[in-house]
Amino acid sequence: MSTNKVRFEATESKIVIVGGDFERGRSLFFSDQLKCSTCHRIRSEGGAIGPDLSNLVSRDAASVLRDIKDPNASINPDYVAYNVSLNDGNELTGFIRAQDNASIQLIGVDGKETQFRPTEVKEMRVSSVSLMPTGLVDGLKDEQMRDLLTFLLNEPPKRSAAEVEAALSAGENRKSKIENRKLEIVLVASKQDHGPGQHDYPAWQESWLRLLTSAATNVVAVPAWEWPDQEQSKTADVIVLYYWNHDWTAERYRQMDEFLARGGGLVLFHSATIADKDPEQLAERIGLASQPQRTKYLHAPFDLKFVAPTNHPIIRGLLRQIHFLDELYWPMIGDPGRVEVLATASIDGEDRPMIWTFQKGKGRVFASIVGHYTWTHDDPLFRVIALRGLAWAAGEPVGRFEGLVLAGAHSQ
Ligand code: HEC
Structure with a gap:
């Protein structure tokens, strides 16, 4: 056979x-x-x-x-090792780093360099054994x-200029006459709680403050630490949360309810969807929430699949599937039937919601699990989605911030 x-x-x-x-x-x-x-x-x-x-x-x-x-x-072939016997009886093993008529330089696996003259060599053989x-x-x-x-076989995706341009020039987003209502946006962060380049809330906050106030966006972007103050939650148009809030108190939920009831927009990235206790309470306000004991996670390469209609304003012009290297959370707690799922990823044999919108009364919520790594926040395609989500949550035309997509982003 x-x-x-x-x-x-x-x-x-x-x-x-x-x-x-x-x-x-x-x-x-x-x-x-x-x-x-x-x-x-x-x-x-x-x-x-x-x-x-x-x-x-x-x-x-x-x-x-x-x-x-x-x-x-x-x-x-660039790392073939040599066994060298010197006239004085010394035996050496390593790679030849440099060689001329006067000297030979050998580097061992311990990183130690040895230099000797060709005349000192008794015998030099190519080793058949890898170092x-x-x-x-x-x-x-x-x-x-x-x-x-x-880890070895994956790296953060690089986007081509053409890919980004295709997303940006799609539909009417860019052509539409964008009304420039003045917006107050509060960016909420906390101290970083992971290794370098991960959950780097302070770096994100700084970069979004710069981004949103740089151009003539007619935006007042203000920072907040761990929670917006009373005044901010009373006046802000949008509150953006990117941090792990370990303290979802009744008072915070009350402020959130008031904010959404008066038509505020809420944007949540990644760990902002976690509630350590009673995730149902958070899911009630943002659609879906996660909890360390009940939600699994994996840092992995995956294809983000856009499942909303192709003409949905937030995802218009994007390919139906985009590769990412980020962290997935699943299963999420809450009723997926209450949210509008924009994108999913397949994990554990099922397509799981990764990006969604949710409306609570007049309040608009945009949430993305994708966003663990700083490289994702700097990814121009992720920026397209995130900035449109922000504009949507503000009740503005989704193209309003598209001019910011490439500022400091990592494209190839
Ligand atoms: C003591 C030094 C040393 C250590 C430790 C070591 N390697 Fe290597 N590795 C080498 C050298 C020298 C080569 C090149 C020679 C060869 O191809 O065998 C190599 C080759 C490789 C190659 C082939 C790459 C190519 O371009 O040909 C891979 C893959 C690799 N190593 C992975 C690993 C991984 C994974 C580990 C840890 C589990 C590891 N190595 C630990 C020295 C080391």
Whole structure:
């Protein structure tokens, strides 16, 4: 049954990594247990003894897995090791870094450099053994290997100028005559509660303050720390929350109710949808909420699928599916039937809501689970969605802030 065998191998060689966590993979890569980062650099972090691994994103999982499990199977030609015997009896192993008539420079895996003259060499042989140790990942569980590969094989997406332009020039958003009602927008943050580049609320607050006040937007953007003050919640047109509020008190809910009842707009990013206790109370006001004990999370690459009609003002001109590397929360608490889901992601075998709008009386709520990483907030396509969501929550034409999409954004 040779055909069966071929088919089996064909599926074997095409490994698809699902369910791995990018952040857990990053921790493994930089751990003392594996030491990958002592030899390798990836996306500008780590050591420089072995090859830079930033290009693994363009390779297939099976070959990367083989390189890790069996470093001797194929050795990177730029990193072939030499065994050198010197006349004085010294034996050295390492890569040749520089070589001329007067001297040879060898670097060992410990990073130690040795310099000697060609005349001192008794014998120099190419080693058939990789300087990368074997068995490094032998002690890892399958899930950990999946996490490590998720980290190695994925990077934040880069957007082409054409992709961003297509979204921006879609429909009437840009052409419409945008009325310039004066808006007061309160940006609420707290101290950062994750590693660098994650949940960086202060950096986000600073960047959005600059963004919204820079151009002639006729916006008064003001910061608030952990909760808007009484005056702000009385006068603001929109309140934007990007932080983990550990203190959803009855008084805060009361202020939120008043704010929404008078037609205020509320925008929530990522951890702002978490309530440590009684998430139903928060879901009652914003549509869907999460809670650490009941909601799962995963830092992973995923396709955000736009499920609202293509002419929906917030998602107009966007492709139906856009790739992201961010953190997903699921399942959300609350009745998905009460919200208008704009985008979902498939996780645990189901399409789960990731971005939605919700109306409570005159109040408008726009919420996005996507938004864990600073790179997402700087992503021009995410900015399109977020800034349209902001304008929508303010009851303004959604194109009002589109001029801000590219300011300081990371496009390619
Ligand atoms: C002691 C230094 C050292 C450590 C520790 C180490 N490597 Fe390596 N690695 C190397 C060297 C040197 C090469 C190049 C030689 C080769 O291809 O085998 C290499 C090659 C690789 C390659 C192939 C890349 C290419 O461009 O050819 C991958 C993938 C890789 N390492 C991943 C890892 C991972 C993941 C870890 C941690 C589990 C790790 N390495 C730990 C030194 C190291």
